[in-house]
Amino acid sequence: MSDYPFSQADLEDIRAHGLTPETVNAQLRMFARGVAAPELIAPCTINNGIMPLETETVRRLAAVFRQAVDNGRLAKFVPASGAATRMFKDLIAAHQKPGGESPASDKSVTALLANLNRFACRDALWKAMEQDGVNHDDLTGEGGSAAVLKYLLTPSGLGYADLPKGLILFHRYRDEAASASYSRTAFEEHLAEAAELFADRNHRCRVHFTVPLAHETAIKEHLRSGGAQIEGRYGVSPEVTFSSQDPATDTIAAASDNTPFRDRNGRLVFRPGGHGALLGNLDRLAEDLLFIKNIDNIAMEPLRRKTAPAIAAMCGLLVELQQQVFACLERLTARDADRDLIEEVTAWASRHLNLFLTDIITGDAPVEEKELLIGRLNRPLRVCGVVKNTGEPGGGPFWIKDSRGDISVQIIEEAQVDMTAAGQKEIWLSSTHFNPVIIACAVRDYTGRPFRLADFADPLAGIITEKSKDGRSLKALEHPGLWNGAMAYWNTVFVELPSDAFNPVKTVFDLLRKGHCPD
DSSP: OOOOOOOHHHHHHHHHTTOOHHHHHHHHHHHHHOOOOOEEEEEOEETBEEEOOOHHHHHHHHHHHHHHHHTTOEEEEEEOOOBSGGGGHHHHHHHTOOTTOOGGGOHHHHHHHHTGGGSTTHHHHHHHHHHTTOOOSOOOHHHHHHHHHHHHHSTTTTOGGGSBGGGSEEEEEEETTTTEEEEEEHHHHHHHHHHHHOOOTTSEEEEEEEOOGGGHHHHHHHHHHHHHHHHHHHSOEEEEEEEOOOGGGOEEOBOTTSSBOBOTTSOBOEEOOOGGGGHHHHHTOOOSEEEEEOTTOOOOHHHHHHHHHHHHHHHHHHHHHHHHHHHHHHHHHHSOOOHHHHHHHHHHHHHHHOOOOTTTOOSSOHHHHHHHHHHHHSSOEEEEEEEEOOSOSSOEEEEEEOTTSOEEEEEEOGGGSOTTSTTHHHHHHTOOEEEEEEEEEEOBOTTSOBOOGGGGSOTTOOEEEEEEETTEEEEEEEOSOTTTGGGTTSEEEEEEOOGGGOOOOSSGGGGGSTTTSOO
16 A cells, blocks of 8 residues: 555644654554454463462462552552543433433433432532522422533533543542541542552652543642542542643544545544553653553442452562562573573463463573573563453453464453454353453563563554544544553463452443442
């Protein structure tokens, strides 16, 4: 496919996004060529790619974790760029019904009104209505439901339809000492979890949020207040930093013939490149160990306390494995190639890091084998928590063969799999575990230098999906997912976490689940 002949106006649009014509043409070629689909070999299962956390193991690893935390080695990374629009999609549709159609009969509105007292935002909603002199005591009928939707969704009240998900009030607590209740947003709950789990010996915890640039000022102001409350409650000072997704990670949209898709005015259309675009944000952090968790997966405090030992053990395992990898690398680099040492390290790496190394140990070239083994070990390391598969949409842990012929364990999304290829659908459906995006990462090498994370991504592992704009279908390209192709060449270990560690909020009614709204 030859390069597309962009006009002068096109070139200006491309430059305005921080992109180059070469980059955009490479994306168009990817639409034409298609992305590389991994070959699923088998799902990871307990003791075959997934490590169970036994009670004694949890106790031992908790001590390793605590020492690393006390030394200030762990920081929390929370992708929080997502808007709450999808959370309220059905309610927004009901609110925007054409004149004459009452929202009161809509099922989502009926469910909202029936459960309104259980939502953490109720008191804030009542306050917004009272400020306008609107009576919230009687919300029956068309007028009541319309008022609730107006003050919940629009800038006249809480404005939830257009806010980042992190600014939505998720949980309400009862303060028995003060005989009062208080509510927390998802942002505040992540600060609280960091204070509970990751406070160092100086009573500090570090959290980095990726946020939408348009809301960054409001989020910073919100977290100044929220951070002070967390410090008062836990005696821990949150050190919060922010970054936004670089516009240069946007991707061109394509028409069905793989030429650039254009809007009604004939201008090029660019789309956000998905969560894989956050790899650069992760790379720019000067951290040692990172704990990644999505903004919407945050339970109330009592449930977090139940799952905290497993999370601590998972992070402790990361620290222990990193120490062992560094010890292997120091031994390998300190002496000449040695057959016994190579075989010993290879056996350890196969058993503890899920590395498939039969291509390395041939017995013919120990010097070459040693260098290859060093290359396989000297990579970013991650321990990924997985939970039992209960039918939630999303990816899971699999043994796969990639486009280079390498066998490894990976988190795979359904959109990556060629379901028409022999046996692939059956393997996908046989998965026993799910990826909740709870990941502990070690991002420095054995000499203490940060890895360049882009070197360990698979550029061919993007995702092409079908979207629409102006009533017309288009092709959208996402970068290799942050925990999929962007981490394709990291060393990966899966551990089983309790199911209670996964409490996603995809719709507003998920806030009625036990992790967010106790009975």
